[in-house]
Amino acid sequence: xxxxxxxxxxxxGGNEALAxxxxxxxxxxxxxxTGPSGAGKSxxxxxxALIERPSRGQIIVNGQxxxxxxxxxxxxxxxxxxxxxxxxxLLHDRPVFDNVALPLIIAGVAYQDIPKRVSAALxxxxxxxxxxxxxxMLSTGEQQRVGIARAVISRPPILIADEPTGNLDPxxxxxxxxxxxxxxxxxxxxxVASHDHNLIRRLGQRVLSLRAGRVVAPxxxxxxxxxxx
Amino acid sequence: xxxxxxxxxxxxxxSRQTLGQRFAAYRLHHRQMxxxxxxxxxxxxxxxxxxxxxxxxxxxxxxxxxxxxxxxxSVSGTWQGAARISLFLKQNLSDxxxxxxxxxxxxxxxxASVKVITASQSLAEFRQxxxxxxxxxxxxxxPLPAVLVIRPTNDYTTPVAAQQLGHELGVLPxxxxxxxxxxxxxxxxAMLDIxxxxxxxxxxxxxxxxxxIVGNTIRLEIENRRTEIEVSKLMGxxxxxxxxxxxxxxxxxxxxxxxxxxxxxxxxxxxxxxxxAHLASLYGSRFSLSGLGFEGSLVLLxxxxxLGWLGSWVAVARHLRAIExx
Ligand SMILES: Nc1ncnc2c1ncn2[C@@H]1O[C@H](COP(=O)(O)OP(=O)(O)O)[C@@H](O)[C@H]1O
Ligand SMILES: [Mg+2]
Numbered sequence: 001x002x003x004x005x006x007x008x009x010x011x012x013g014g015n016e017a018l019a020x021x022x023x024x025x026x027x028x029x030x031x032x033x034t035g036p037s038g039a040g041k042s043x044x045x046x047x048x049a050l051i052e053r054p055s056r057g058q059i060i061v062n063g064q065x066x067x068x069x070x071x072x073x074x075x076x077x078x079x080x081x082x083x084x085x086x087x088x089x090l091l092h093d094r095p096v097f098d099n100v101a102l103p104l105i106i107a108g109v110a111y112q113d114i115p116k117r118v119s120a121a122l123x124x125x126x127x128x129x130x131x132x133x134x135x136x137m138l139s140t141g142e143q144q145r146v147g148i149a150r151a152v153i154s155r156p157p158i159l160i161a162d163e164p165t166g167n168l169d170p171x172x173x174x175x176x177x178x179x180x181x182x183x184x185x186x187x188x189x190x191x192v193a194s195h196d197h198n199l200i201r202r203l204g205q206r207v208l209s210l211r212a213g214r215v216v217a218p219x220x221x222x223x224x225x226x227x228x229x
Numbered sequence: 230x231x232x233x234x235x236x237x238x239x240x241x242x243x244s245r246q247t248l249g250q251r252f253a254a255y256r257l258h259h260r261q262m263x264x265x266x267x268x269x270x271x272x273x274x275x276x277x278x279x280x281x282x283x284x285x286x287x288x289x290x291x292x293x294x295x296x297x298x299x300x301x302x303s304v305s306g307t308w309q310g311a312a313r314i315s316l317f318l319k320q321n322l323s324d325x326x327x328x329x330x331x332x333x334x335x336x337x338x339x340x341a342s343v344k345v346i347t348a349s350q351s352l353a354e355f356r357q358x359x360x361x362x363x364x365x366x367x368x369x370x371x372p373l374p375a376v377l378v379i380r381p382t383n384d385y386t387t388p389v390a391a392q393q394l395g396h397e398l399g400v401l402p403x404x405x406x407x408x409x410x411x412x413x414x415x416x417x418x419a420m421l422d423i424x425x426x427x428x429x430x431x432x433x434x435x436x437x438x439x440x441x442i443v444g445n446t447i448r449l450e451i452e453n454r455r456t457e458i459e460v461s462k463l464m465g466x467x468x469x470x471x472x473x474x475x476x477x478x479x480x481x482x483x484x485x486x487x488x489x490x491x492x493x494x495x496x497x498x499x500x501x502x503x504x505x506a507h508l509a510s511l512y513g514s515r516f517s518l519s520g521l522g523f524e525g526s527l528v529l530l531x532x533x534x535x536l537g538w539l540g541s542w543v544a545v546a547r548h549l550r551a552i553e554x555x
Binding site for chain 1: 553
């Protein structure tokens with residue numbers, strides 16, 4: 001589903017954020033991307049979101065070579081990748097409903113279908129009654145769940161999340177991760193960047209470790225995924 | 230159930246949405262952006278009013294001046310009494326020869342009426358009006374010629390046609406000189422032509438100003454909505470989708486500015502109606518200023534919308550691409 005071959009990324013400043021990274025994530029897998037701050041986790045996810053382009057190497061997502069995607073085609077690619085951010089990136093002047101509906105409106109989904117799907121997505125993240133609320137009226141954990149509802153509403157086959165629990169206390173973090181696990185169980189391929197080792201250990205999924213832009217001990221806890229693939 | 234079990238099921242569900250539904254959603258988005266653009270204008274009424282006022286003034290100046298110029302042109306083009314041709318005849322023509330000439334001139338298609346002023350009538354008139362009567366009697370003979378005063382038919386009242394008629398009559402052997410009091414009218418028309426051209430040039434510059442005003446307003450709006458643009462791009466929004474609300478926003482500004490200009494022109498014309506009616510009455514005319522009319526109003530509003538749209542295009546083309554998620 002996600003295949004990196006010898007991918008390097010050097011930023012304009014001369015920093016080599018990723019150095020010859022290769023790995024393969026199967027369809028329906030859930031993988032944690034770990035590593036200390038500055039290891040290159042965000043960079044790797046940005047390459048997947050086509051926010052950045054690799055300096056070298058090849059990335060294939062869902063059978064599509066990202067190198068062959070021109071600027072004008074990026075929007076259509078992004079609609080098939082659900083994205084979740086540490087800072088939620090919600091629109092604070094719009095109610096929850098509008099935030100969650102945004103991907104559907106962008107994709108041109110028929111309007112009569114939108115309320116139903118927004119309700120279903122909010123129900124999935126346990127916020128069924130918050131449609132009319134503004135994001136500021138919600139707790140940080142609830143805001144993150146709104147972000148997750150928005151990421152899954154267009155039913156993307158892939159979900160990527162950059163430190164989604166970075167601002168949450170351990171209980172809420174575990175809840176959010178459980179939510180990802182459930183989404184993974186209905187068939188979505190999930191890639192979550194996190195440096196919360198305790199949490200990752202509790203969830204027992206495959207871990208991809210980065211250090212200074214290189215993959216180290218890629219199958220550190222590989223047993224968990226071996227049974228599922 | 231937003232998540233799909235596999236790609237096959239997902240594909241099937243997506244394709245269930247027909248092209249027609251998709252187009253309906255697209256049209257609805259347009260309508261919503263139209264409404265949202267208007268909502269934005271309403272949200273900051275004072276700032277909006279100021280911008281709209283500036284656009285309105287910039288559009289009203291050329292529109293109002295053009296209305297005045299075209300009024301002046303229509304007045305000067307149909308000035309009935311002005312197109313009068315005086316034929317000064319040669320000396321020593323007998324009164325009967327003058328009458329004969331008057332009859333043949335009267336037969337011309339372009340001549341409505343001929344008034345004959347014989348040499349002795351000229352002299353009597355001159356005596357009466359000038360007060361130089363005694364001086365003239367010293368000369369012994371009458372130095373004044375007979376005059377035919379010609380009023381052209383309606384077809385020949387325009388400066389150009391009257392000029393042509395004057396030329397035709399001027400070549401008659403009995404005529405010493407043709408005097409037309411339309412010379413000033415032709416000069417006036419020439420000046421109005423220049424004024425008209427000048428107003429058009431100024432209109433172009435002011436149109437550019439409107440584009441820049443709207444462009445700058447939309448640039449600020451883009452800056453204010455940076456996060457929204459970034460998030461929308463991350464959610465897969467195309468450039469066209471992101472452009473749309475700003476283009477509508479700019480078009481609304483243009484339309485509001487056009488309406489403002491229309492009102493300003495109307496007020497100016499109302500303020501001038503009284504003095505103009507007074508002036509017209511001095512000329513014995515019932516002329517009154519004509520306004521923008523339906524066509525003019527339409528042109529004004531459409532230009533407003535077009536300039537607003539263009540202004541936001543400029544802003545959007547320059548600034549939207551630069552905003553990319555990081
Ligand atoms: N836009 C950028 N320009 C230059 N250097 C960058 C940029 N983004 C990240 N880096 C550098 O790349 C390295 C990896 O960063 P990042 O991918 O954010 O790591 P992580 O998310 O694991 O903390 C760091 O050294 C960081 O300073
Ligand atoms: Mg990071």
